[in-house]
Amino acid sequence: MLIKLTGGKVIDPAHNVDGVARDIYIRDGRIVDAPEPGAKVDQEYDLRGKLVMAGAIDLHTHIGGGKVNIARAMLPEDHRPDLCAATDLERSGCGHAAPSTFTTGYRYAEMGYTAGFEPAMMPVNARQAHMEMGDTPIIDKGAYAMLGSDDLLLSLMKDGVDQRVINDYVAWTITHSQAMGLKVVNPGGISAFKFNQRKLDLDEQAPFYGVTPRQILKTLAQALHDLGVPHPLHVHGCNLGVPGNVQTTLDSFAALDGLPAHFTHIQFHSYGTEGDRKFSSGAAHIAEMVNKHKNISVDVGQILFGQTVTASGDNMSQHRNAAHADPSKSVIMDIECDAGCGVVPFRYRDTNFVNALQWCIGLETFLLVDDPWRVFLTTDHPNGAPFTSYPHLIRLLMDKSFRNEQLARINTDAAGLSTLGSLDREYSLYEIAIMTRAAPAKTLGLRDRGHLGVGAAADITVYTEDADREKMFAKPNYVFKDGTLVARDGRIVQVVWGNTHVVKPEYDPGIEKVIEPHFRRFRTQRMGNFKISNDEMCECGHGSKLHVHDCTHGRKQ
Amino acid sequence: MSALTFTARGMPAADIDCGGLTCDSLAGKSAAEVxxxxILVGGRQTPCGDVFDVSGSDTMQIVFRGNGATCNRIGAGMTIGSIRVEGDAGDHLGLQMKGGKITVTGNAGDFAACEMKRGRIVVQGNVGDSAGAPLPGNKKGMSGGMLVVHGNAGERLADQLRRGQILVAGNAGAYAASRMIAGTLVVLGTVGAHCGHAMRRGSLIVRQRPPLPATFADCGTHTLAFLPLLMASWKEAGAPFATLPVNPRAQRWMGDTGNGGKAEVLVWA
Amino acid sequence: MSHHPPESRHEVPCSFCGLLCDDLSVTTDHGRVRIESGNCPRALAGFDAANRHLEAGASPSIGGKTATLEEAVAAAAAILGKAQAPLFGGCGTHLPGMRGVMELADATGGTVDHMNSYSMFRNFHVLQNSGWVVTSLSEVRNRADLLVCFGTDIGSRLPRFYERCLWVDDTLFGLGAEDREVVMLGQPKDPLLATSPGGRKAEVLACRNEQLGEVAQALRALVRGAPVSGDAVAGIPLADLARLAERLKAAKYGVVAWVTSDLDFDHAELAIQSACDLVRELNAHTRCNGLPLGGTDGDYTAHQVCTWQTGFTVRTRLSAAGPQHDPVALDAERVLAEGRADALFWVSSFDPGKTPPAGKRPTVVLGHPAMRVDCDVFIPVGIPGIDSAGHLFRTDSSVAVPMRQLRDVGLPEVADVTAGILAILRPAGNGQAKQEVRAC
Known part of the structure; x- marks a missing residue:
C-alpha cells in the first residue's frame, strides 16, 4: 500500500529542511522515494498548510520497571481523578503522575511521540521494565541499564582489573538486560547508602570498595566509548538536589576528560548556595560548560508546578528527600546487590521559594545552552512533572511573553534571584524539532528515526500551526507509527505495538567466568536465569520487533 | 413541594453509586429528568429510573426509601440541602461532603463520613467499620463537621480523623481512634481492644476506661475547662449527647508515645 | 504425551513459594517431573501434585461431562458473554496468564481479585498509606547482621529462606552465618527453624500475634527514648524490648521481616505499619530495612500486572467509569457472599486444592490438572514452571523469574484460553458494545 502525505511543510533538521513544502511517500512502514509518475496511491492525506515533523522521541522517561510500579501502587489517590474506561480500541487505565502502561502509550502517541526510553533499568529488574514497556502501546521503547553501584563492578574496580574486563562486563550487561545504553546513578552512592553513608562526593572513596565516583564515571564512560555504543554514558550525578551541587556537576564534566557523556535532569544538579537562603541558580555555569565542551550533552529535567511523584534509582537522595514527601509517604529500597530505588511523591508549588527557583533554573538552562543538538526536552517524567506537560513546556520555551507572565506569578524572591526575566530567547520550531526529534535519535544511534529522509521509519507527526504552542503541540492532527495512522486530532484511532531498540556490543564470553561465580556465591539468582533472551523479549511485547542497532560510532579495541 | 424521593424498585444485588444524586447535582431537574x-450500578451505566422510582420535586430535600445496604456514596460531595435515608445506607455515606445534612433512620455501612469536610450526618442505627477514615492512599480522614451515631460503631472508628467531631452513643469496636490526627471522638458505650493505636493528637472521650496500649501514660485526674464548652457544642446533636451531665473532671491518658503522639484519652471521672 | 528419554535440567526455578529458588535440578520422564536435588517440602509437594493427573489424564469438562477444549472455551465464552458482573478470582497464574485474565476482565467489565488478597492487603494498605524502607534477598544474604522475625518463623512458609539468605559464609563483606542474630517477636510456629549451623538458637520474645502492633509501638517509643507504661508489653518484659531496641540501633544492617499470611488477624496492616515506621525511624541511626515475605499462587505477579495495567492493584473493577479500586467492597469473598457477581472465572494453576468458594453462580475454572471441582466449565491448564514458561515475581518484588517448561503433556496456556474466549466475545472487526466513555 502506498500512502502519500501531500504538501506539508516539512521540518527535518537531520536533513537541514526547515519548513519546505513537499510530499512524503510511505510504503511498508518506511518513507520511500517518490514513485514513478502514474503510480497508484492507495491513500492520500492533504497536508497543505500543515507542519510535518518526525515522531518525537523522549530519551529519558520513567515508564517501566519496579519503581514505576511501586509509584502506581502507592498512589491510588493520584489515579482517581483521571480514570480511563476501556473502549473498543483502548484498555482501561489511569493518567497523571503515575499513569498505567496502556494510558502512557496512548497519551504519548496522541501528543505525537513515537518513542520513549526508560532511563533507569536495573539489570536485575530488567524483565519487569520490558514487560511494562511491552504493555505500553504504540510507541517504540528501550532502556538504559544501570551500573555503578552494583557490587560486581565495584569489586572489579577495587581489584584494579583491566579496562577490557570492565568493558566486557558492561557489554555483557547491556546485551543480556536488552538495553540501549548505560546509565550511572549517583555513582557509588547507592552502594554507599547501604553502608549507612549519607553522601558521597565526587572524590570521596566509597565505603568498602574505596573507589571514587570520579573513577566510576571515567571507567564507565571509557567502556561505552571503547565498545562503540552510540549513546554515551547517561549520568545521574552525585549530590542530586543538594544546594551547591553545581560544583559537583562541573567537576563531573571535567572528570570525563573529553570522553562523551550525557548528563541527565541537569536542573536538579545545578544549584548554588548564594543569597540569604543559600540556594541559587547555577544554570549559567552549567550552560557555559555545555557550550564549551562538545563532548557533553544534557537533558533538563524541568520541574513544573503541581502534584507529581519522584521515582529514582538514587535511594540515597530519595531517603534524604523523603522528609519532604507530599503526601507524606515514601518507599526506599535496597535491591539485590545491584542498585536501589526511592519513590517519593512531591508537590512543586509556585509560592515555594525553592520550587520556584528550580522552575527558573530549568528554563534558564534551556535558554542559555546554545546548541539544540545537545540539550533535550525532558521533565524526567514523572520526577519534574508528568510527560503530558510537554506542550506547556514547549510553549514556555517558544513564547517569551507567556513565559514572563508565568514568571510574574511565582515566588518573587525566587524570581528575583533568576536571570530568566532578562532572557529573551524564543525557541524556533526548527530548534524544537532538533531537541525533540533529530537530536535524541542521533544521540541514541537510531539511524532510521527522528528524521524524514528516504529509508526512515514512517514515524511522522503533523501539526496545525498555532500561536498557542501548547495547544498546537498537545493535539497534532495526525500521528503515524511505522506508516500506520494511530492518532488524529489528539485521539487514538488505531493501536499498534511499537518496537524495542537495543544494542549488543561485543564482549569476550570469558567474562562469564567472572560473572557466573559472582551470582552463585553472592546473589539469590543464577546467572543463567538472569540473562534475558531475544525470545523472551518478543513475549514481553505482544510480538513486537526487536531492533538491534550497530555499535560503530566509537573506537573498538 | 414534596421531597425528591428515590424509592427502591426491588434492589439488585449490585452496588449502586448514588454519588451523583445530591441536592447540588440535581438542582433544577424534574423527577422525569432525574x-x-x-448512574453506575455494579460498575455499569444504568438509567437512574431503572433502580429507583423517582417522584417529587424539591431538590433541596432528597429522600431515599426502602434501600438495601447497596446504595453507596449517598451525599458524596454535597454542599447544600438535606438527604434523608429511610432505611439503611451503604458505604461511603457523605463522602467528602462539604455542607448540608444527611439523616439515616437505619444503619450505614463502612467508611461513613469518609473525608467529610463540613456538614452533619446523623445515623440512628449503627455504622460499620472505618467511620471518619480516609480513602485508600489518602492519609487524612474526616476534617470537619459532625457525625452522630446513635447505635454502635464498628472497628477502626475515627481512623486518621483530621478534625471535626464524631459522637457515638453505643459501643465502638477494636482499634478506635487509630492513627487519629486531631479532632474529637466521643464514645458513650464500651470501646474495643487496641484503642488509640498510633494516635497522634486529638481527644477520645469515654465514660469507662478503654483498653489502652502500653504507649499511653496515665497523667492523672484533671479539671478540664474546655470540656463543658465542648459539651455545649453537642446540644444540636440531641439526646443522649445533649443531655449528658456536664462534667469537667476526667482522668487523662496521653500517647501514643511510640510515634511521639500527644493525643489524649479522657475518661469522665 | 512425550516419548522422549528422561531429560535432566539444572538451575530450574521452582514456582511453589515466593522465594522462587532457581537452583533446582529436575528430571522429566514421560511427563513425570522429579526434583533430583534438595528436600524443600513445598517444592516436593508441588512437583508431586504435578504428576497426580498423569495416570487418569485431565480434560476439559462442561457440567461435569468431558468436552473438547474448543467446546469448553465456547461454553466459558457463553457464560461471560451473558454476565453483567463477572468476577475474576483466584488469579493463580503467571505473568502471561494474568495478562490474559486482565484482558478478559477489561472486555467484560469484570472485577479482579486474587485468592491471597486477604493477606496481601495487609501490605498494600501500608504501601498506600505510608510506604516503607525495604530490602531484598541478596542484600539480606550479604549484609544482614540482625534479623527480627515479626510474627513468624519464616521457615514454615518459605522453607529454604535461612539456607539461602542467612546461613551462608561466603558473602561479599565477610559476614558469616555465625555473625548473625535472629530474634523472633510474637508467635513463631517453630523457632528452631532459625537455629544457625553452629547451633545458635533464635531468641523468642513471645506474645500473641494480635498484640504485635502494640509491641512495635513500644519499640518505637524505646528507640526514641519516650516512656512506656508498666514493665511488660503484651507479656514481654520491657527490659527485653529495651535490649532489642538497642540491638536494632547497634546493628549495621538490621532486617525486620514478616510474612503476611502469618499475621492472620484483623487490622494486621496496622501492626505491619508500626513495624515499618520503626524501621524507618531506625534509619536515622543506622541502616535498617523491612523485608515483606510470602507469596504463593502467583499472588505478587497478579498484583504487579494488575497495577501496571490499570494503575491499581487487585480488588479493582474495570467499570464503565474506568478502574474502580476498593479493597473492602471488591473483596471477592464479600462480592460472592453478597451475591454481587453473576459469574465467576476462577484461575488456580499452582495448587489443586485452591478451588473457588462454594456458591450458586455460573462458574468457569481454569485449574491445576489434578483439581477436582464442581463447576459449569472446567479447563485444566499448565502449571507454571512445570508445563508452562512465563514469568513470576519473587516475594521481594524486584526479581521476575523466567520459569521453564519442563514437559509438554498437552495442557493449554491460560493466555490461550482467554484469547480463545475473547475471540468469541469480540469477533474481529466488531468492537463490543461498550459505551465510549472517555473520562480522560
Whole structure:
C-alpha cells in the first residue's frame, strides 16, 4: 500500500529542511522515494498548510520497571481523578503522575511521540521494565541499564582489573538486560547508602570498595566509548538536589576528560548556595560548560508546578528527600546487590521559594545552552512533572511573553534571584524539532528515526500551526507509527505495538567466568536465569520487533 | 413541594453509586429528568429510573426509601440541602461532603463520613467499620463537621480523623481512634481492644476506661475547662449527647508515645 | 504425551513459594517431573501434585461431562458473554496468564481479585498509606547482621529462606552465618527453624500475634527514648524490648521481616505499619530495612500486572467509569457472599486444592490438572514452571523469574484460553458494545 502525505511543510533538521513544502511517500512502514509518475496511491492525506515533523522521541522517561510500579501502587489517590474506561480500541487505565502502561502509550502517541526510553533499568529488574514497556502501546521503547553501584563492578574496580574486563562486563550487561545504553546513578552512592553513608562526593572513596565516583564515571564512560555504543554514558550525578551541587556537576564534566557523556535532569544538579537562603541558580555555569565542551550533552529535567511523584534509582537522595514527601509517604529500597530505588511523591508549588527557583533554573538552562543538538526536552517524567506537560513546556520555551507572565506569578524572591526575566530567547520550531526529534535519535544511534529522509521509519507527526504552542503541540492532527495512522486530532484511532531498540556490543564470553561465580556465591539468582533472551523479549511485547542497532560510532579495541 | 424521593424498585444485588444524586447535582431537574440520568450500578451505566422510582420535586430535600445496604456514596460531595435515608445506607455515606445534612433512620455501612469536610450526618442505627477514615492512599480522614451515631460503631472508628467531631452513643469496636490526627471522638458505650493505636493528637472521650496500649501514660485526674464548652457544642446533636451531665473532671491518658503522639484519652471521672 | 528419554535440567526455578529458588535440578520422564536435588517440602509437594493427573489424564469438562477444549472455551465464552458482573478470582497464574485474565476482565467489565488478597492487603494498605524502607534477598544474604522475625518463623512458609539468605559464609563483606542474630517477636510456629549451623538458637520474645502492633509501638517509643507504661508489653518484659531496641540501633544492617499470611488477624496492616515506621525511624541511626515475605499462587505477579495495567492493584473493577479500586467492597469473598457477581472465572494453576468458594453462580475454572471441582466449565491448564514458561515475581518484588517448561503433556496456556474466549466475545472487526466513555 502506498500512502502519500501531500504538501506539508516539512521540518527535518537531520536533513537541514526547515519548513519546505513537499510530499512524503510511505510504503511498508518506511518513507520511500517518490514513485514513478502514474503510480497508484492507495491513500492520500492533504497536508497543505500543515507542519510535518518526525515522531518525537523522549530519551529519558520513567515508564517501566519496579519503581514505576511501586509509584502506581502507592498512589491510588493520584489515579482517581483521571480514570480511563476501556473502549473498543483502548484498555482501561489511569493518567497523571503515575499513569498505567496502556494510558502512557496512548497519551504519548496522541501528543505525537513515537518513542520513549526508560532511563533507569536495573539489570536485575530488567524483565519487569520490558514487560511494562511491552504493555505500553504504540510507541517504540528501550532502556538504559544501570551500573555503578552494583557490587560486581565495584569489586572489579577495587581489584584494579583491566579496562577490557570492565568493558566486557558492561557489554555483557547491556546485551543480556536488552538495553540501549548505560546509565550511572549517583555513582557509588547507592552502594554507599547501604553502608549507612549519607553522601558521597565526587572524590570521596566509597565505603568498602574505596573507589571514587570520579573513577566510576571515567571507567564507565571509557567502556561505552571503547565498545562503540552510540549513546554515551547517561549520568545521574552525585549530590542530586543538594544546594551547591553545581560544583559537583562541573567537576563531573571535567572528570570525563573529553570522553562523551550525557548528563541527565541537569536542573536538579545545578544549584548554588548564594543569597540569604543559600540556594541559587547555577544554570549559567552549567550552560557555559555545555557550550564549551562538545563532548557533553544534557537533558533538563524541568520541574513544573503541581502534584507529581519522584521515582529514582538514587535511594540515597530519595531517603534524604523523603522528609519532604507530599503526601507524606515514601518507599526506599535496597535491591539485590545491584542498585536501589526511592519513590517519593512531591508537590512543586509556585509560592515555594525553592520550587520556584528550580522552575527558573530549568528554563534558564534551556535558554542559555546554545546548541539544540545537545540539550533535550525532558521533565524526567514523572520526577519534574508528568510527560503530558510537554506542550506547556514547549510553549514556555517558544513564547517569551507567556513565559514572563508565568514568571510574574511565582515566588518573587525566587524570581528575583533568576536571570530568566532578562532572557529573551524564543525557541524556533526548527530548534524544537532538533531537541525533540533529530537530536535524541542521533544521540541514541537510531539511524532510521527522528528524521524524514528516504529509508526512515514512517514515524511522522503533523501539526496545525498555532500561536498557542501548547495547544498546537498537545493535539497534532495526525500521528503515524511505522506508516500506520494511530492518532488524529489528539485521539487514538488505531493501536499498534511499537518496537524495542537495543544494542549488543561485543564482549569476550570469558567474562562469564567472572560473572557466573559472582551470582552463585553472592546473589539469590543464577546467572543463567538472569540473562534475558531475544525470545523472551518478543513475549514481553505482544510480538513486537526487536531492533538491534550497530555499535560503530566509537573506537573498538 | 414534596421531597425528591428515590424509592427502591426491588434492589439488585449490585452496588449502586448514588454519588451523583445530591441536592447540588440535581438542582433544577424534574423527577422525569432525574430518572433518565445515568448512574453506575455494579460498575455499569444504568438509567437512574431503572433502580429507583423517582417522584417529587424539591431538590433541596432528597429522600431515599426502602434501600438495601447497596446504595453507596449517598451525599458524596454535597454542599447544600438535606438527604434523608429511610432505611439503611451503604458505604461511603457523605463522602467528602462539604455542607448540608444527611439523616439515616437505619444503619450505614463502612467508611461513613469518609473525608467529610463540613456538614452533619446523623445515623440512628449503627455504622460499620472505618467511620471518619480516609480513602485508600489518602492519609487524612474526616476534617470537619459532625457525625452522630446513635447505635454502635464498628472497628477502626475515627481512623486518621483530621478534625471535626464524631459522637457515638453505643459501643465502638477494636482499634478506635487509630492513627487519629486531631479532632474529637466521643464514645458513650464500651470501646474495643487496641484503642488509640498510633494516635497522634486529638481527644477520645469515654465514660469507662478503654483498653489502652502500653504507649499511653496515665497523667492523672484533671479539671478540664474546655470540656463543658465542648459539651455545649453537642446540644444540636440531641439526646443522649445533649443531655449528658456536664462534667469537667476526667482522668487523662496521653500517647501514643511510640510515634511521639500527644493525643489524649479522657475518661469522665 | 512425550516419548522422549528422561531429560535432566539444572538451575530450574521452582514456582511453589515466593522465594522462587532457581537452583533446582529436575528430571522429566514421560511427563513425570522429579526434583533430583534438595528436600524443600513445598517444592516436593508441588512437583508431586504435578504428576497426580498423569495416570487418569485431565480434560476439559462442561457440567461435569468431558468436552473438547474448543467446546469448553465456547461454553466459558457463553457464560461471560451473558454476565453483567463477572468476577475474576483466584488469579493463580503467571505473568502471561494474568495478562490474559486482565484482558478478559477489561472486555467484560469484570472485577479482579486474587485468592491471597486477604493477606496481601495487609501490605498494600501500608504501601498506600505510608510506604516503607525495604530490602531484598541478596542484600539480606550479604549484609544482614540482625534479623527480627515479626510474627513468624519464616521457615514454615518459605522453607529454604535461612539456607539461602542467612546461613551462608561466603558473602561479599565477610559476614558469616555465625555473625548473625535472629530474634523472633510474637508467635513463631517453630523457632528452631532459625537455629544457625553452629547451633545458635533464635531468641523468642513471645506474645500473641494480635498484640504485635502494640509491641512495635513500644519499640518505637524505646528507640526514641519516650516512656512506656508498666514493665511488660503484651507479656514481654520491657527490659527485653529495651535490649532489642538497642540491638536494632547497634546493628549495621538490621532486617525486620514478616510474612503476611502469618499475621492472620484483623487490622494486621496496622501492626505491619508500626513495624515499618520503626524501621524507618531506625534509619536515622543506622541502616535498617523491612523485608515483606510470602507469596504463593502467583499472588505478587497478579498484583504487579494488575497495577501496571490499570494503575491499581487487585480488588479493582474495570467499570464503565474506568478502574474502580476498593479493597473492602471488591473483596471477592464479600462480592460472592453478597451475591454481587453473576459469574465467576476462577484461575488456580499452582495448587489443586485452591478451588473457588462454594456458591450458586455460573462458574468457569481454569485449574491445576489434578483439581477436582464442581463447576459449569472446567479447563485444566499448565502449571507454571512445570508445563508452562512465563514469568513470576519473587516475594521481594524486584526479581521476575523466567520459569521453564519442563514437559509438554498437552495442557493449554491460560493466555490461550482467554484469547480463545475473547475471540468469541469480540469477533474481529466488531468492537463490543461498550459505551465510549472517555473520562480522560
Amino acid at each position: 430518572a433518565k440520568l445515568p
